[in-house]
Amino acid sequence: MNSGLRIIAFCCNWCSYAAADLAGISRLHYPPSVRIIRVMCSGMVHPEMVLHALARGADGVMIIGCHLGECHYIRGNEIALARAEVIAETLEDLGYEPERFQLVWVSSAEPERLVEAFRQMHERLLRLNGLAEQDPAAADGEVLP
Amino acid sequence: MTRVVTIEPVTRIEGHARIHIQLDAAGTVDDARVEITSLRGFEQFVIGRPAEELPRIVSRICGICPWMHHLAAARAVDGCFAVEPPPAGRLLRELCLVLAHIPDKLLHFFFLAAPDFVLGPDCDLRVRNVVGLARQEPELAAQVAHMRRLGQDMLARLGGKAVHPVAGVVGGFSRPLGRDERRQLQADAARLLDFALFALDFARERVLEQCAAADQPGQVTTGFLGTVDEHGNLRLASGRLRLMRPDGRSVDFAAADYGQHLRERSEPWSLAKTVYAESWGEGLSLDPTAPRGVYRVNTLARLNVCDRISTPRAQTELEAFRVRFGRPAQATLLHHWARLIELVYAAERVGELLADDRMLDRDVRTPSVPRAGRGVGHVEAPRGTLIHDYETDERGCITRANMIVGTTHNVAAMNLSVRDAASRLIRDGACDEAIQNRIEMALRAYDP
Amino acid sequence: MKPTFACEWLHSCAGCEIALVDLGEVLLELLARVEIVHFPLLMDNKYSSRAGEGDGMVLPAADLGLVSGGVASEEQRAILLAMRRSCRTLIALGTCATHGGIPALANERSQEAVRAGVFADCGPLPTQVPDCLDRVYAVDELVQPDLCVPGCPPRPETIAAAITAVLDGELPVTPAKSVCETCPARREGRATTRTARRFFDNADGNPDEELGQMRCLLEQGLMCMGPVTAGGCGGSGPPLCVRVRVPCRGCYGPVRAGGNPLLDLMNALAGQGVDRRSVVDRRSLLRFCGAHGLLRSAAGPRSPERFHGGS
Numbered sequence: 093m094n095s096g097l098r099i100i101a102f103c104c105n106w107c108s109y110a111a112a113d114l115a116g117i118s119r120l121h122y123p124p125s126v127r128i129i130r131v132m133c134s135g136m137v138h139p140e141m142v143l144h145a146l147a148r149g150a151d152g153v154m155i156i157g158c159h160l161g162e163c164h165y166i167r168g169n170e171i172a173l174a175r176a177e178v179i180a181e182t183l184e185d186l187g188y189e190p191e192r193f194q195l196v197w198v199s200s201a202e203p204e205r206l207v208e209a210f211r212q213m214h215e216r217l218l219r220l221n222g223l224a225e226q227d228p229a230a231a232d233g234e235v236l237p
Numbered sequence: 238m239t240r241v242v243t244i245e246p247v248t249r250i251e252g253h254a255r256i257h258i259q260l261d262a263a264g265t266v267d268d269a270r271v272e273i274t275s276l277r278g279f280e281q282f283v284i285g286r287p288a289e290e291l292p293r294i295v296s297r298i299c300g301i302c303p304w305m306h307h308l309a310a311a312r313a314v315d316g317c318f319a320v321e322p323p324p325a326g327r328l329l330r331e332l333c334l335v336l337a338h339i340p341d342k343l344l345h346f347f348f349l350a351a352p353d354f355v356l357g358p359d360c361d362l363r364v365r366n367v368v369g370l371a372r373q374e375p376e377l378a379a380q381v382a383h384m385r386r387l388g389q390d391m392l393a394r395l396g397g398k399a400v401h402p403v404a405g406v407v408g409g410f411s412r413p414l415g416r417d418e419r420r421q422l423q424a425d426a427a428r429l430l431d432f433a434l435f436a437l438d439f440a441r442e443r444v445l446e447q448c449a450a451a452d453q454p455g456q457v458t459t460g461f462l463g464t465v466d467e468h469g470n471l472r473l474a475s476g477r478l479r480l481m482r483p484d485g486r487s488v489d490f491a492a493a494d495y496g497q498h499l500r501e502r503s504e505p506w507s508l509a510k511t512v513y514a515e516s517w518g519e520g521l522s523l524d525p526t527a528p529r530g531v532y533r534v535n536t537l538a539r540l541n542v543c544d545r546i547s548t549p550r551a552q553t554e555l556e557a558f559r560v561r562f563g564r565p566a567q568a569t570l571l572h573h574w575a576r577l578i579e580l581v582y583a584a585e586r587v588g589e590l591l592a593d594d595r596m597l598d599r600d601v602r603t604p605s606v607p608r609a610g611r612g613v614g615h616v617e618a619p620r621g622t623l624i625h626d627y628e629t630d631e632r633g634c635i636t637r638a639n640m641i642v643g644t645t646h647n648v649a650a651m652n653l654s655v656r657d658a659a660s661r662l663i664r665d666g667a668c669d670e671a672i673q674n675r676i677e678m679a680l681r682a683y684d685p
Numbered sequence: 686m687k688p689t690f691a692c693e694w695l696h697s698c699a700g701c702e703i704a705l706v707d708l709g710e711v712l713l714e715l716l717a718r719v720e721i722v723h724f725p726l727l728m729d730n731k732y733s734s735r736a737g738e739g740d741g742m743v744l745p746a747a748d749l750g751l752v753s754g755g756v757a758s759e760e761q762r763a764i765l766l767a768m769r770r771s772c773r774t775l776i777a778l779g780t781c782a783t784h785g786g787i788p789a790l791a792n793e794r795s796q797e798a799v800r801a802g803v804f805a806d807c808g809p810l811p812t813q814v815p816d817c818l819d820r821v822y823a824v825d826e827l828v829q830p831d832l833c834v835p836g837c838p839p840r841p842e843t844i845a846a847a848i849t850a851v852l853d854g855e856l857p858v859t860p861a862k863s864v865c866e867t868c869p870a871r872r873e874g875r876a877t878t879r880t881a882r883r884f885f886d887n888a889d890g891n892p893d894e895e896l897g898q899m900r901c902l903l904e905q906g907l908m909c910m911g912p913v914t915a916g917g918c919g920g921s922g923p924p925l926c927v928r929v930r931v932p933c934r935g936c937y938g939p940v941r942a943g944g945n946p947l948l949d950l951m952n953a954l955a956g957q958g959v960d961r962r963s964v965v966d967r968r969s970l971l972r973f974c975g976a977h978g979l980l981r982s983a984a985g986p987r988s989p990e991r992f993h994g995g996s
Contacts, residue, residue: 138952139948139951139952140945140948140949140952143945143948171955171956174955174956174958174961175952175955175956177955177961178948178951178952178955178961181951181961181967182945182947182948182951185947185968185980185981186978186981187981244731245731245732246725246731246732247725248725248726248727248728248729248730248731249725249726249727249728249729250726251699251726252699253694253725272813272814274758274760274814274815275696275758275761275815276800276803276814277696277757277788277791278788278791278796278799278800278802278803280802280803281791281794281798281799281802281803282788282790282791282793282794282799283790285966286966286969287883287965287966287969289883289884289885290884290934290966290969293934294787294790294969294972297698297700297786297787297788297837298698299698299699299700300697300698300699300700300701300702300703300704300838301698301699301700301703303698303700344703344706348706348727349726349727362728362729362730363728365728365729366721366727366728366729367713367716367727367728368716368717368721368727368728371713371716371717372717378713379710379713382706382708382709382710382712382713383709383710385706385707385709386707386708386709386710389707393925396929397925397926397928397929397931398918398925398926399707400700400703400704400707400838401700401837401838401936403925403926403929403931404929404931406884406887406931407885408885408886411887411929411930411931412887412892412929412930413892413893415893501806501807502807502808503804503807503808503809503810503811504811505809505811505812505813506811506813506814507811507814508811508814510804510807599892599893601887602886602887604885604886605885605886606885607883607885632965633883634965634966670729674729
């Protein structure tokens with residue numbers, strides 16, 4: 093099912109990427125709309141990267157980091173949290189719906205939590221974009237990749 | 238068949254305007270008006286802003302007189318927050334305000350107005366401008382440019398920037414004056430005074446007799462508004478407003494009470510409002526045979542309403558001016574003469590202020606706390622009385638702002654002057670470039 | 686044959702023209718090098734034919750043209766298009782032209798609402814005046830200028846250098862440094878306060894000591910926009926506002942082309958642990974660059990492409 097949605101997920105190298113890796117190994121499915129970009133720490137994601145993604149056509153952007161208190165770089169995710177508030181304000185200023193951005197904490201042992209977050213973001217964006225669950229082209233009998 | 242003549246844009250003024258003239262079938266003037274074609278909307282987009290930021294925002298109303306808006310705003314925010322600057326803060330503000338009149342007046346008189354008189358109003362338009370003036374009088378032009386620059390440099394040294402200053406802040410001034418600084422400023426101020434006196438002499442020889450000639454285009458009979466202190470001396474930085482009727486009777490009031498005397502009104506053909514003297518009880522009429530409610534601000538008005546000028550050279554000039562032209566003097570082109578007398582006053586006053594030792598006090602700013610309030614700040618800008626009226630909420634953010642700028646007070650009179658000029662000059666529908674320029678001269682005198 | 690020179694002003698305040706005139710004698714030398722064909726402030730060339738709003742305006746051809754001010758009315762758009770057509774090299778002069786400037790603060794509400802508010806207690810809205818556009822635009826949103834010279838106003842020397850460079854056949858390159866580059870204030874790399882400080886009292890520091898003894902105004906909490914603002918206002922000397930101990934408010938526009946100074950500054954503060962909620966009226970930090978969709982009314986369309994670096 094190809095909804096045409098594109099979600100950029102910045103995943104920190106330590107907890108989040110490990111969780112994503114584990115999700116893959118465990119064969120947990122998540123929507124193909126999610127494109128993962130690995131960063132060393134959630135705290136290094138400049139708000140502009142989020143806005144750039146949205147401006148270039150991403151339907152939604154996520155930042156995935158370690159739980160507070162568990163950051164590999166001690167305080168990186170606290171900075172990510174403070175920045176997320178700035179991002180939220182800026183999205184409001186620029187007319188983007190708040191649902192298009194989300195900050196999520198996971199640990200490397202929580203692949204289900206990660207996958208669930210991806211799925212929920214995907215659903216939210218489908219509703220936001222007014223798209224049906226099924227892709228209309230599928231109803232035409234087209235074979236989708 | 239009626240015809241419309243549009244002079245667009247009006248040139249050698251400090252803003253955007255066009256003149257619209259309606260001719261009847263016989264080719265005489267039926268109507269003429271000055272249309273202001275641009276509106277930025279400061280009164281609206283400052284709403285919600287932290288009041289202490291306003292002095293730096295509203296200076297952008299005008300890049301020619303930014304200090305006036307800057308300081309009127311600072312005064313208005315003082316009122317909202319109920320703070321009084323310490324003496325040195327007040328003195329520094331007044332110094333900057335009066336000093337800023339000087340490069341402004343030099344620009345207008347020499348670069349914008351003088352070409353019409355020195356080169357001739359009918360001179361080829363490719364020559365009739367500052368470049369033509371500089372070619373004919375290279376030393377004069379260089380001196381004017383130099384002195385203007387000197388004045389601007391002094392303002393930049395005092396306030397950070399000459400254009401769009403920043404040192405006027407709620408509660409006073411952003412930094413105190415140093416002793417060496419003051420010494421240098423005094424030396425520079427002396428040079429400015431010398432040049433101001435020279436400028437008046439030059440003007441007397443080459444320009445002002447033309448302005449004083451009888452039956453010049455632009456005649457209008459109006460009241461006047463200006464600022465005086467409690468002794469009736471001309472004041473630019475603060476004081477009481479004096480509103481004078483055409484017959485010379487006047488009433489003084491505090492700036493905060495301006496709303497009881499002046500009312501603003503829109504016209505369909507202009508983005509500038511028209512202001513009239515509502516307290517005269519006669520409404521507003523732009524009928525050239527019987528104008529009602531019309532008053533003027535600017536240099537001629539300030540000279541008319543004041544009883545005297547507190548500095549010696551300017552006072553001598555004022556006395557001679559009054560002997561010759563009476564009080565109030567009405568002829569529009571006399572704005573140029575009055576402008577030069579004010580130039581001398583400003584230069585003298587700058588020297589007086591710099592000599593006041595209180596100016597060296599280190600305490601230049603009273604800290605303020607945001608509160609809900611109202612403040613009216615008023616100054617005399619080169620173009621006329623400037624009023625900034627603000628209200629704030631308990632966070633100290635602007636809830637309402639009303640600004641009456643100098644030229645707005647003159648809108649009614651400028652229309653009447655242009656109408657008079659057009660009526661006198663246009664015969665049988667003939668309105669060539671030279672006649673158009675002479676009509677513009679009636680407007681240019683107001684330095685709008 | 687002297688090169689021809691034209692100058693127009695749109696949604697402007699004349700500050701850029703005054704900066705030009707503030708060159709003093711250098712101005713007269715410059716003006717003598719060119720033949721001015723159109724310059725409403727200084728000489729009497731008029732608009733020739735006008736066949737209705739928005740088209741038909743004809744300006745004399747010029748080798749070099751300066752245009753100041755943003756674009757907010759149909760008439761201003763017509764003038765700008767005419768300038769682009771008639772000038773071989775066109776310079777967008779001043780922050781209003783390059784980024785919208787202070788008048789673009791009006792972009793937080795619609796131009797209609799602004800006009801209605803201005804005339805609210807004075808009578809009916811004027812009708813025989815140029816129509817306003819939906820918002821205030823920067824020059825490069827409507828035409829392609831050859832050079833942008835930001836500043837509110839730009840330094841006289843910078844304007845002169847730009848004009849001279851073009852007359853000599855080049856386009857000057859301005860290095861992209863921030864205001865902090867020439868600021869002597871003492872930086873310690875961390876904020877002194879967790880909340881933003883409004884400018885109700887003068888900055889900390891003894892004004893009788895040299896400027897380098899003063900603690901960085903941003904670190905003092907005064908929301909100095911130096912780090913996110915294009916530098917050069919004081920030439921190679923200290924930034925002009927800082928020189929009189931006043932925090933920078935960004936009048937030269939963003940340091941990075943297409944940057945969002947509010948976002949960058951808030952991001953930096955977030956990294957320093959400063960509470961973003963202590964900033965009152967955060968959008969007024971965009972007061973100089975409200976064009977390009979950076980300031981928009983709540984009801985307006987979503988901000989388009991150019992609100993940040995890239996594309």
